Every structure is written in structure tokens, then in C-alpha cells.
Amino acid sequence: MTFQGKKIIVTGAAGFIGSNLTDRLLGLGAEVVG
Structure with a gap:
């Protein structure tokens, strides 16, 4: 699954x-809000 360019709310x-989830998602290229 690719998270590049996706905006994810945690x-x-x-x-x-x-x-830890936020760090992982940022490493995969996601934009994290939360």
C-alpha cells in the first residue's frame, strides 16, 4: 500500500x-494531521 501524497488523520x-504510527506514516511519504 502506498501513502505517498495522502493526507491521514491520526x-x-x-x-x-x-x-510511532505518525513517524512510520511520515517515513512513507504521507501528510499526517493529528
Whole structure:
């Protein structure tokens, strides 16, 4: 699955799981909001 150029909303992005998910999505080229 490709996330390049996609905008993704992550609820709880400041938490433990959310911050790791956010880092991973940013590494895959997604724009993360949350």
C-alpha cells in the first residue's frame, strides 16, 4: 500500500502508539494531521 501524497488523520498522535504510527506514516511519504 502506498501513502505517498495522502493526507491521514491520526487521533491520539501524541500518545505512544499514535506517535510511532505518525513517524512510520511520515517515513512513507504521507501528510499526517493529528
